[in-house]
Amino acid sequence: MERFCNAVCLFFLILCSVLFAGESYKVSVSIPPVGYFVSKIAGDSLTINVLVPQNSDEHHLELKPQDLIEVEKSDLYFASGLEFERKIIRQLKRKGNFNVIALNPKNLRDPDPHTWLDPLLVKKQAHLIAKALSKKYPQNKILYEKNLENFLEEIDGLHMKMKDLLSGLRSNKFIVYHPSWNYFAKAYNLVQIPIEIEGKEPKPRDLQELIKRAKKENIKIVFVQEGFPDTIARNIASECGADVVSINHLSADWEAELLKTAQVLHNALK
Ligand SMILES: [Zn+2]
Numbered sequence: 497m498e499r500f501c502n503a504v505c506l507f508f509l510i511l512c513s514v515l516f517a518g519e520s521y522k523v524s525v526s527i528p529p530v531g532y533f534v535s536k537i538a539g540d541s542l543t544i545n546v547l548v549p550q551n552s553d554e555h556h557l558e559l560k561p562q563d564l565i566e567v568e569k570s571d572l573y574f575a576s577g578l579e580f581e582r583k584i585i586r587q588l589k590r591k592g593n594f595n596v597i598a599l600n601p602k603n604l605r606d607p608d609p610h611t612w613l614d615p616l617l618v619k620k621q622a623h624l625i626a627k628a629l630s631k632k633y634p635q636n637k638i639l640y641e642k643n644l645e646n647f648l649e650e651i652d653g654l655h656m657k658m659k660d661l662l663s664g665l666r667s668n669k670f671i672v673y674h675p676s677w678n679y680f681a682k683a684y685n686l687v688q689i690p691i692e693i694e695g696k697e698p699k700p701r702d703l704q705e706l707i708k709r710a711k712k713e714n715i716k717i718v719f720v721q722e723g724f725p726d727t728i729a730r731n732i733a734s735e736c737g738a739d740v741v742s743i744n745h746l747s748a749d750w751e752a753e754l755l756k757t758a759q760v761l762h763n764a765l766k
Contacts, residue, residue, distance in 0.1 A: 528748035551722035614679035
C-alpha cells in the first residue's frame, strides 16, 4: 500500500512539474523598445509578446486576430499611446479583468508618442514597468527592484555618453523622414526637421520650402527609417549635399541604436 502511495505521489509531482513548465507568465507590449525595457526588468521571469515588428510604421499597424488573442492571453499590457492600441484597450475593457499600464500618461494632451527615444523619460517608464510587474507577480518583487536599479544606472551611463557626443557641435539640426526624434532632440539641444507632415508625404510646395531651408541651414544629415518611404529623403539629401543614414526608432536593441544615432550625429555635426 505504501509503495502504491509513493508511486501515486511521484506521478502527481511529475505531472505538476510538466504542467508548470508548460505554463509561463506573459505580458504584451506595443513596440520593440518597450519589449527591451520590460526584459531588462523582468529578466527571464516571463514571456514578452511584442505587437509591432522592428522595421515598420508603428502608426499604421494592421492588427491580426492572432495579435488580439495573444494580448488577451497576457497578464498585463504596456501601452505607448499609439493609434492601433485604442482597439486593443477597448477590447480588453470589454473583457473587464485586464491590466493596461499607460507608459505615456500625458499622451491625451501631447499627440507625440515617441517618448521612448529620450533616456530620461525612459527612466520614468522603467519605474512604471517595475511597479506593475511587482504588483502582478509579488513573488519576484526583489528581482524586479534589483533589475530596475541596474537598468536605471545603465540609462544614466547611456545619457552621459550621448550628452558628451552631442555637446559643443557646430550645427544642431538634422532632417528625418518620420518625426519620431523630437523628444530625443529636445533632450540633447538638437532640432529635428521632419519631412513627413501629419503622417503624409509633403506636397511639392512644402518640399521646395524644405529643400530651401536645408540649403540655408547647411544640413549635413538626413535620416531615413525602414518601413517608411525614402525617395524624397534621398532627393533632399542630394539637393543639399547631405549624407543619408538609416536609423531605427523601433530597434529592439534600444541602447545600441540610440548610441549609434548619437555617434552618427556627432560625426555629421561636429
Ligand atoms: Zn512614429
